[in-house]
Amino acid sequence: MFGKKKKIELENPLMVAFFEEDGSLNVRIDANQLQNPGWAGIILADFEQHFANALVHVGKASSVDGALAEIRAMYQAEIDNPTDTPTGKMES
Numbered sequence: 001m002f003g004k005k006k007k008i009e010l011e012n013p014l015m016v017a018f019f020e021e022d023g024s025l026n027v028r029i030d031a032n033q034l035q036n037p038g039w040a041g042i043i044l045a046d047f048e049q050h051f052a053n054a055l056v057h058v059g060k061a062s063s064v065d066g067a068l069a070e071i072r073a074m075y076q077a078e079i080d081n082p083t084d085t086p087t088g089k090m091e092s
């Protein structure tokens with residue numbers, strides 16, 4: 001885990017993402033916390049920087065710039081040709 005390794009209790013998380021036992025990705029988003037759709041773009045840009053820094057920190061990338069390039073290339077490939085379709089439901 002990147003950052004502090006203590007258990008944290010989240011009172012009102014914007015997003016929680018984790019892998020299920022079967023390897024599928026589970027993502028929970030509280031869209032009511034976003035002012036407008038553009039905020040999601042800002043959050044994604046922040047996430048890519050945090051991911052790049054974390055990958056360098058744990059030795060899975062040699063540089064932040066290299067990690068960012070790989071993240072952006074894979075992101076664009078997934079946008080162009082999705083590997084799956086999100087499933088599930090919206091809850092309130």
